[in-house]
Amino acid sequence: MKTKFLILLLVFVVGITFAQKKLADKFYSNYGYVKASELYENAFKDGDKSEEVLTRLGDCYYNNSNSEKAAFWYGKATDKYKIDSEHLYKYIQSLKSLGKYTEADVWTKKFLEIQNSDSRFKDYSSDNLVKYEELNSENEDLAITIENLPINSKFSDFGALVKNNELYFASTRGIDDSKEYGWNNEPFLDLYQVSVKENELKLDFGPSDLIKASKVNSDYHEATVAITNDGKTMYFTRDNVNRKNKLDFDKKGTTHLKIYKATLLDGSWENIKELSINDDIFSTGHPALSPDNKKLYFVSDRDGGLGQTDIYEVNILDNDKFSNPINLGPKINTEGREMFPFVSKDSTFYYSSDGRLNLGLLDIFKSNFIKDTIAEPKNLGAPYNSGYDDFAFFIDPTNTNKRSFLSSNRPGGKGNDDIYTAYSKICVQTIKGIIRDKKGDLPLSNVHVKLIDATGKIIEEIVTTENGSYEFGVKCEKEYTVFAKLIAYTEDRVKVNTDDINGTVIEKDIYLESLIQGNQIVIKPIYFDFNKWDIRTDAQYELENIVDVLRIHPTMVIKIEAHTDSRGKDEYNMRLSDKRAKSTRDYIFSRGIAENRIESAIGYGESQLLNKCSNGVRCTEAEHQSNRRSYFYILKK
Numbered sequence: 086m087k088t089k090f091l092i093l094l095l096v097f098v099v100g101i102t103f104a105q106k107k108l109a110d111k112f113y114s115n116y117g118y119v120k121a122s123e124l125y126e127n128a129f130k131d132g133d134k135s136e137e138v139l140t141r142l143g144d145c146y147y148n149n150s151n152s153e154k155a156a157f158w159y160g161k162a163t164d165k166y167k168i169d170s171e172h173l174y175k176y177i178q179s180l181k182s183l184g185k186y187t188e189a190d191v192w193t194k195k196f197l198e199i200q201n202s203d204s205r206f207k208d209y210s211s212d213n214l215v216k217y218e219e220l221n222s223e224n225e226d227l228a229i230t231i232e233n234l235p236i237n238s239k240f241s242d243f244g245a246l247v248k249n250n251e252l253y254f255a256s257t258r259g260i261d262d263s264k265e266y267g268w269n270n271e272p273f274l275d276l277y278q279v280s281v282k283e284n285e286l287k288l289d290f291g292p293s294d295l296i297k298a299s300k301v302n303s304d305y306h307e308a309t310v311a312i313t314n315d316g317k318t319m320y321f322t323r324d325n326v327n328r329k330n331k332l333d334f335d336k337k338g339t340t341h342l343k344i345y346k347a348t349l350l351d352g353s354w355e356n357i358k359e360l361s362i363n364d365d366i367f368s369t370g371h372p373a374l375s376p377d378n379k380k381l382y383f384v385s386d387r388d389g390g391l392g393q394t395d396i397y398e399v400n401i402l403d404n405d406k407f408s409n410p411i412n413l414g415p416k417i418n419t420e421g422r423e424m425f426p427f428v429s430k431d432s433t434f435y436y437s438s439d440g441r442l443n444l445g446l447l448d449i450f451k452s453n454f455i456k457d458t459i460a461e462p463k464n465l466g467a468p469y470n471s472g473y474d475d476f477a478f479f480i481d482p483t484n485t486n487k488r489s490f491l492s493s494n495r496p497g498g499k500g501n502d503d504i505y506t507a508y509s510k511i512c513v514q515t516i517k518g519i520i521r522d523k524k525g526d527l528p529l530s531n532v533h534v535k536l537i538d539a540t541g542k543i544i545e546e547i548v549t550t551e552n553g554s555y556e557f558g559v560k561c562e563k564e565y566t567v568f569a570k571l572i573a574y575t576e577d578r579v580k581v582n583t584d585d586i587n588g589t590v591i592e593k594d595i596y597l598e599s600l601i602q603g604n605q606i607v608i609k610p611i612y613f614d615f616n617k618w619d620i621r622t623d624a625q626y627e628l629e630n631i632v633d634v635l636r637i638h639p640t641m642v643i644k645i646e647a648h649t650d651s652r653g654k655d656e657y658n659m660r661l662s663d664k665r666a667k668s669t670r671d672y673i674f675s676r677g678i679a680e681n682r683i684e685s686a687i688g689y690g691e692s693q694l695l696n697k698c699s700n701g702v703r704c705t706e707a708e709h710q711s712n713r714r715s716y717f718y719i720l721k722k
Contacts, residue, residue, distance in 0.1 A: 106133060107622035108629075109141070115576075116537055116568050118145040120629070136166040147175050148542045155179040163192075170200040229509040230286075231468050233498060236279055236293050240272065241502040243492035244309045244425075244477040247484075249316055252281045253296065254504060255308035275302040276310065276321060286486060286508060298354035301347055305340075309425070309477070311372040311381075319347045319354055320372035320381065325365060342370035344383060346405075362399055362407050373426040375455075381407065382426040382434075392420040392440060416454050417462065422447070430482040432456055437476035447474040449491060469507060471495040512561035514589040516581050519553045520569050523596040528553025532571040532597070539564040561585050569595045572633045606634050606643065606717040610710075611669065618664035620672045628669065631717055632676045642721040645670055645686040648693055650709040651700050655691060662688025669715060684720055 109124035122145035125138050139162035146155035159176035162168050168176075173196050180189040236242070240257040247253075259272035276298075280291035295302055305324035312319045325341050343363040347354040363369045367387040374381060381401055386394045387410075395418040400408040417423060421440025424447070428434055432455045437447040441462060448470040453460040469475060469491060477492040488508045494501055520532040534555040536545045544565075547555055559565055562585050568578040574597040581591055600606050608631065611624040620628070635641055647666035649658040670686035691699075694712050698704035 105131065106138060108625045111622050111626045113141060113145065115626075116148075116535060116541065116543070116566070117570075118149050118543070121145050134161075134165070136162060136168065139165070140168060140172045143172065143175065143179075147179060150543070152179045152183050156183060156185075170196060173199075229468055229507060231505050231507050234288070234290075234504045234506060236290050237499040237503045239500045241274070241500055242504050243502040245490035245492070245504045245506075246310055246312065246479050247281065247481045247490070248312045250280055250282060251278050252290070253278050253310050253312075256293075257501075273304065274306040274308045276307045283484065283486075283488070288506065296354060297352060298347065300357055301354050306342075309371045311374045313374065313378050317349045319349070320344055320360075320374070321347070322370035322372065325363075341365065342368040344369050344372050358405060360407065361405070362410055368394075371425050373428055375428050376430050376432055382413075382428065383410075384424050384426065385410070391415060391418040393422045394424055396423045396426050396436060413454070416458070416460065417452060425476045425478070427477075427479050428455070429480045435478045435480075437474075437478070438462075447476050449475050449478045474502070512585065512587045514559050514561055514583045514587070514591065515556060516559055516565065516567060516583075516591045516593060517554065517556035518567075518593040518595060520549050520555065520571070520595050520597060521553060523575075523598040529571055529574070529597060532569050532574075534595075535566075535568040535570075537566040537568055559583055561587065561589075567593060567595065569597060571597055572637050573600050573630075574598060575600065575630075600630055600634055601719070604719050606631055606719065608717070610713070611715050613665055616661070618661065618668045620668050624669075625672065628672055629676070631673055632678060635673070635678050635682055638722060640721065641719060642682055642684055644684045644718045644720055646716040646718065647686075647688040648712060648714050648716075649688075649691050650712040651691045651694060651698055651702070652709065653691075655700075659688060659690035659692070662690045664688065666715070 105124050105128040109121045109128065112118075112121035112124065122142055125142045125145065128138055129142070139158055142158035143155050143162060146152075146158065156176065156179035159168075159172060159179060162172065163176060173192060177189050177192050177196060180186075180192065234242075234245075236252075236254075238256060238258040242254055242256045242258070244255045245252055254277055255274045256277050257272045257274055258277075259275055276296040277293050278296050279293040282289050301307060301321065303323065307321055307323045310319055310321045321344070322342050323345050325343050341364075344360045346358050346360060348356040350356065360369070362383070364387070367385060369383055369385045369387070371384040372381060373383070379401055380398050382396060382398050384394050384396055390412060391414075396413045397410040398413060399410050402408065412418065417434070417436065419438060419440025421438060423436055423438045423440065426434065426436045432453075434452045434455055435449060436452075437449050439447050441448070441450065441464065449465045450462040451465060452462040454462075464470065465478075469478070471493060473493060473495045475491060475493045475495070478489060479491070480487060480489045486508045488506060490504060490506050492502050492504050494503070516536070520529045520534065521527060522529055528549070528551070530549050530551045530553060532549040532553070532555075534547050534549060535543050536557045536559070538544050545557055547557075549555055555567075555569075557565075557567070559581075561583050563583050565581045565583070566578050567581060568576070570576045577595050577597055579593045579595060581593060583589065583591070600608060608627045611627055612621060613619070613624070614621065631643075635643070645666050647662040647669065649662045651658075653661075666686040666688045670683050673683065674680055691712070695714075696704075696708055696711060698708050698712060
């Protein structure tokens, strides 16, 4: 007898646990993550430690941005199961959110063992794990377009600068490619120019040709130009050549880079002069000008630097003279390589570096150190940077769209290095509306309104005030759900798809219907399986509305009536409806409602039909369905 009792008890407990999980699933699918987590935790306490329960608990807290609890439940799942890659990814994200980078690194390596092609961990390395995701999502609120320029060749093209509708760049596409540079087995670099015009964000180029000059391009390298505001002076980088236009070497046999200047005469760059800041024993290159053209910034590997190459500045004086070079110091330079400086018209300093946290190799950084000497550099993040070399950043100061150019050897290009253009526009929209009472059209306060993205993650949640209004700032070209819930009212949601037009305002009023109508609490029909009186999951979901109403009205007393249709024997229907009424009552009791709050729960069988469908009358299923119903009458408020 004891054995039978234990078996029955076990079956009963398992049944309760299964029912809690099914109800939790229902709330989860309707974004009710708080209640779902409560029910999943109840199921867990009752012995359900399945992978699904543990990961769903993690998901509930992850979608509500509770990283601590999400990591706790994902951690329990990983301790016991080999969870799928998507849940493992969320676990890693939760750990990083908590600053547990070492632990996240361990799980990232395990993630890559089972999902090594996932783009979210492309170019992963433990050195940049801490901020990798932040860099990849740095510009996600901007609609940034990166385009490979049509002027690129199968060789190296880089270092774009636009002046007076002419784009200057360096390329190894040499007409005479018989001389190759041993570093990359490509021809030596020359300077080119091409006409460019912009029409509705589209760039139109003329044919590319060598720069208009008689002696700028030599048999060796020329690259990276800077042009003064008046367009009359150009600084550029060249290999160290002697007066006979032959390479000049130091004592170790190394040819270094030097900066030269040229003057525009009748449309041609002539009168070439070497700058006094050069030397035969170190390299000086990559010139850039301050907005007022009073300073020259450049790159050098001269003695006394902090790293392999550093960025320096000099004052431009009269008569082709310059002040002594000053190293920009550790706020810019590192032990690695700092290269390709550029200063925008607002004095923001851009450069490339491989010595700071990056997505791989050279990344483009910006700093406000010219205006703020203690400013820290900031990685521009994706899509400006990739896992490859990203450099030679330039912003066209005359372009109204703040169009920029950069160079990169990222995959998908035409040659070794390619020139890309980037233009960005802030694209944000607004979803707003008023939550109203469906019956009286009046605004509702204290409504919990959730903005949910396409993956089910809650982005934002607000509570309406007396005017019933809500408003969310959203991104362009995304799918959202606005979900509204007020206790003692029906819930509702609307789907919203944003377009690509900045500033669009989408108005969506949402109407909720009071569950208290007259002397009843009205919910959706409660369904039972044939010849059963067990409370199904979908019925539990609806009965939670009754629980919520009773909780916010602590003195309310109700009675329950259950009715059937006419099919079946009268006496049988009477007994079945009474069992269903009492099962409904017992479920409400199980959710913590005191027994004195429900005066009675009675089944009336088919004795109170709402239509003609009595015994022997042919009716449709819909007509019979209207007779199968439950009432929740309010006896005391």
